[in-house]
Every structure is written in structure tokens, then in C-alpha cells.
Amino acid sequence: MDVSQLLRGTLDAAALAVVAEQDGYGYDILRRLRAAGLAEVGDASVYGTLRRLYRAGALTSYVMPSDEGPHRRYYGITERGRAQLEEARAVWAGFSRALTTLLETNVEVTP
Amino acid sequence: MTPTTAVPPEVSEYLAAVRAALDDLPSTERDDLLAEVEPSLLDAASETGGNVSARLGPAEDFAAELRSAAGLQVPLRRTGPEPRLLVAARRLARDPRVQELRRLAPIWWVARAYLLVAAIALAAGASWSLRYFFVPHLGTAWLGLLAIAAAAALSIWLGLRTPRAAHLVVGANLVLLGLAIPVLSHFRHRQLPVQVVTEPIYQPTQGLTLDGVPVTNIYPFSRQRRLLHDVLLYTGSGAPLDVPGAAIDPQRRVLRTTSGKQVLNAYPIRYFDPGTGQVAHPGAAPKVQIPRIATPPLPLAK
Numbered sequence: 001m002d003v004s005q006l007l008r009g010t011l012d013a014a015a016l017a018v019v020a021e022q023d024g025y026g027y028d029i030l031r032r033l034r035a036a037g038l039a040e041v042g043d044a045s046v047y048g049t050l051r052r053l054y055r056a057g058a059l060t061s062y063v064m065p066s067d068e069g070p071h072r073r074y075y076g077i078t079e080r081g082r083a084q085l086e087e088a089r090a091v092w093a094g095f096s097r098a099l100t101t102l103l104e105t106n107v108e109v110t111p
Numbered sequence: 112m113t114p115t116t117a118v119p120p121e122v123s124e125y126l127a128a129v130r131a132a133l134d135d136l137p138s139t140e141r142d143d144l145l146a147e148v149e150p151s152l153l154d155a156a157s158e159t160g161g162n163v164s165a166r167l168g169p170a171e172d173f174a175a176e177l178r179s180a181a182g183l184q185v186p187l188r189r190t191g192p193e194p195r196l197l198v199a200a201r202r203l204a205r206d207p208r209v210q211e212l213r214r215l216a217p218i219w220w221v222a223r224a225y226l227l228v229a230a231i232a233l234a235a236g237a238s239w240s241l242r243y244f245f246v247p248h249l250g251t252a253w254l255g256l257l258a259i260a261a262a263a264a265l266s267i268w269l270g271l272r273t274p275r276a277a278h279l280v281v282g283a284n285l286v287l288l289g290l291a292i293p294v295l296s297h298f299r300h301r302q303l304p305v306q307v308v309t310e311p312i313y314q315p316t317q318g319l320t321l322d323g324v325p326v327t328n329i330y331p332f333s334r335q336r337r338l339l340h341d342v343l344l345y346t347g348s349g350a351p352l353d354v355p356g357a358a359i360d361p362q363r364r365v366l367r368t369t370s371g372k373q374v375l376n377a378y379p380i381r382y383f384d385p386g387t388g389q390v391a392h393p394g395a396a397p398k399v400q401i402p403r404i405a406t407p408p409l410p411l412a413k
Contacts, residue, residue, distance in 0.1 A: 011180070026147050027154035043155070044173045047147045048180025055182075070150045
């Protein structure tokens with residue numbers, strides 16, 4: 001199992017956490033996710049996830065002119081997004097605790 | 112810093128390929144996704160430089176990932192290698208000579224509209240115009256013609272505004288093309304309308320007729336205007352001139368030969384009064400104007 005497979009189910013929470021910290025545009029959010037340690041996150045996965053979260057009402061969006069190129073679409077978190085993020089935090093805390101316990105126990109693995 | 116909105120060619124090519132791979136999505140959905148992707152790709156290109164597709168992988172894979180992450184339906188063809196036939200069809204569609212044929216598309220737009228109306232008329236069991244065999248009667252032939260015209264206008268309008276390669280469009284066109292089978296089969300097997308003839312048809316009536324009216328009796332008169340009785344009539348070929356219908360009347364006074372054989376060509380036919388065996392008025396005859404004959408009688412051999 002690699003990180004990209006783990007990311008599949010958790011990218012929503014990661015993207016929401018990044019936007020909750022500060023509004024951002026697509027590439028900026030991607031960079032911040034990578035900087036946070038998710039180096040393997042795919043560009044298309046992030047952009048697609050942002051659109052889906054926006055459609056679901058977890059994110060709001062607004063356009064800001066940019067001096068360096070086309071206008072940028074910024075994303076900010078909504079109340080619904082915050083609720084979703086809180087829920088994800090709780091789920092993740094429980095899940096990671098359980099998995100940490102499991103994986104750190106010295107169990108003989110027989111092929 | 113001056114605004115630099117010019118998109119590098121490799122980025123615009125990559126975007127076009129992504130757009131093509133998302134061709135089956137509703138246009139607003141696709142535009143939203145691409146509006147998100149384009150500035151991000153430009154940001155990435157200006158920051159990292161280098162080849163876009165080398166960094167992001169093939170545009171088709173990028174589009175598939177984008178689609179999947181956005182929670183949009185993944186087309187079936189993405190799940191495996193494309194069938195050879197489909198690949199060949201795509202290559203054929205890109206051929207310049209085939210592209211040239213696309214200029215004939217309006218003809219197809221009209222044809223598919225007609226096929227749809229004709230198929231609906233067939234399914235509804237409508238009758239067809241006798242004069243213009245291709246026009247179904249939708250109430251009247253005029254309404255049928257109007258329906259065809261309206262469908263053609265709608266079809267052309269749709270043809271002008273929908274993207275050609277969208278799967279839904281291709282599928283709908285194939286279904287409409289399939290309608291040609293029942294419609295053409297109908298024209299092939301339809302029975303040509305039978306001409307309705309209103310003039311009277313000659314039907315030979317049995318026995319004697321005069322101007323189509325059966326002759327039931329004959330009253331011979333001599334040139335002296337005297338009614339003759341029991342006159343035997345024969346045709347030119349020597350056949351007795353009978354009135355067949357009268358033979359079955361039990362009241363008829365039928366002449367018989369000495370051997371008892373019936374003689375049915377004796378005129379005028381007379382009828383007995385019921386139960387008497389007597390003819391009440393043997394001299395009865397229709398009121399006729401017997402002309403005076405000037406021609407001398409034939410000299411007959413004595």
C-alpha cells in the first residue's frame with residue numbers, strides 16, 4: 001500500500017483543513033498540501049476534490065484578479081465545511097489510534 | 112509586473128486534450144473543471160517550468176483523475192483498453208476526407224427528423240397519404256407534413272448547437288438511423304393503394320336482359336296488332352330462349368311436348384291463378400303502342 005491509496009479516502013479532510021487555515025486557490029492549496037507532507041498528492045485529485053467540495057457546499061469560492069495570469073478562483077470554508085472537517089477529525093482520530101495500536105503491536109506475520 | 116495572460120502552447124495543448132477527454136460531461140460541468148485547472152496549470156508551468164505532460168502524466172489520465180476526484184461518472188471506456196473498432200472509428204473520424212463529409216451533416220439532420228416522425232406514425236398505426244406516399248396522416252396529411260417540417264427545424268437547430276462527438280449525440284443518432292429499418296421496410300412492403308372505381312362494373316346476369324334489366328316475359332304481336340300465344344323463341348344458334356328464373360315458379364303454365372318434356376321458351380309466359388289450373392286473363396298484355404306497318408308482308412312459300 002502506498003500513500004496515494006491512503007490519500008484517496010482522506011483528501012477531503014486534508015483539503016478542508018488547508019482551506020480552514022487560510023483561503024487559497026487551486027495551485028496554492030496543492031502546494032500547501034505537499035508542503036504539509038503529502039508529496040504524492042496528484043494535481044488532478046486536488047482540483048477535482050475542490051470542485052466536488054464546492055458543489056457539496058463545503059467550500060465557497062470567489063474570483064480574485066491576478067497580476068501574473070488569469071483570474072484565480074479562491075476557496076474558503078463554509079459552516080458546512082467546518083462541520084465536515086470536525087467530523088473527519090473525530091473519525092480520523094479514532095481510526096488512526098486503532099491502526100497505530102494494531103501496527104505497533106508485535107505480531108508475527110506469516111505469509 | 113505586467114499581466115501575462117498568454118498561455119504557453121504546450122499548456123493549451125494539454126488543456127485541449129483534457130477537455131477532449133471530458134467531452135461527455137455537461138458543458139457547464141466541464142467548463143467549471145477546466146476553469147479550475149487552467150490557472151493552476153499556468154501557475155505550475157511558470158513556477159516549475161519544464162514539460163507539462165512530463166510532470167502531470169498523459170492528459171487522459173489527468174482527466175480521469177480529475178473526474179474521479181470530482182465525483183463525476185467515469186465513462187466505461189476508461190476502465191479498459193478501447194476496442195479496436197472504436198479506435199479505428201476515431202481514426203476514421205479524424206480523416207480529412209471524412210471531415211469533408213461532415214459538411215453533408217444537415218442532410219442527415221433532416222433525414223433523422225423525418226425518420227423520427229415516420230417511425231412514430233408507424234408505431235401509432237397511422238395511415239399514409241395516397242398522393243405523397245412518404246407523408247403520414249397525422250390527423251391529416253397536412254399535419255403530417257407540418258410535423259416533419261417542425262421536426263426538421265428542431266433537428267437542424269440541435270445539430271448546430273450540440274457537439275458532434277458527444278456520446279449521447281452519437282448514440283441518439285445511431286438509434287435514429289436504426290429507425291430507418293422499419294420505415295424503409297414499410298415503404299418496401301406497403302400495398303399500393305387500390306384505385307376506387309365508381310363506374311358500374313359489368314356483371315353478366317343470368318337469362319335475358321334489356322339494358323341491364325332482366326326480361327321476365329315476352330309479348331309477341333302480329334303485324335295486325337294481335338297478341339300471339341305460345342310462340343316458341345330460339346336463338347341464332349338454335350338454342351331455346353328460356354327465362355330461367357320463371358321455370359321454378361309452380362304457378363307457371365309450362366308447355367309440354369307429347370312426350371311430357373317441358374318447353375320453357377314459349378311466350379308470353381302465363382301463370383295460373385293459385386289452386387285453379389286456369390289462366391284468368393290469357394289476353395293480358397302490357398299497354399303497348401303497336402305501330403301500323405307499311406312494309407308489305409314477306410312472300411312466304413305456301
